[in-house]
Amino acid sequence: MSLLNTLNDDIKLAMKSKDKESLAILRMIKTAIQNEQISKGDDLSPEEELTLVSREMKQRKEALIEFEKAGRQDLVEQAESGISIVARYLPEQLSDDELKVIIVEAIASVNATSMKDFGQVMGAVMPKTKGKADGQKINALVKELIS
Known part of the structure; x- marks a missing residue:
């Protein structure tokens, strides 16, 4: 439906x-x-x-x-x-731990080493989390995990 x-x-x-x-x-x-x-x-x-x-x-x-x-x-x-x-019309939201796993995988896949790679990591993470997590939350976690 x-x-x-x-x-x-x-x-x-x-x-x-x-x-x-x-x-x-x-x-x-x-x-x-x-x-x-x-x-x-x-x-x-x-x-x-x-x-x-x-x-x-x-x-x-x-x-x-x-x-x-x-x-x-x-x-x-x-x-x-x-x-x-x-x-009610959004899928269940991902927990911080689930988000961190996705972000760590994305960091490894794009070989991110510094904040210069922030855009590449976000580009890899966002399609996987679309509708399942808040963009600001993802942004903060990516910054935390890259640095």
């Missing part, structure tokens, strides 16, 4: 249960997917759908940080709720 079908089913459930918050977020995700399909002119692959959902998650996490800085607890709670809803 495609992500779009799953979203449609979940939207129906949210409508029946009168869960306005979930409904709004699910509609945003569905709209993003449909807009991308229109611009592409074809159905999206699962990887492309995952990229869109990851983008939605990233936007919500960035908003959460800004709300926390501004001291807006009401919006912090709303953003946290949105993050938990979007997280």
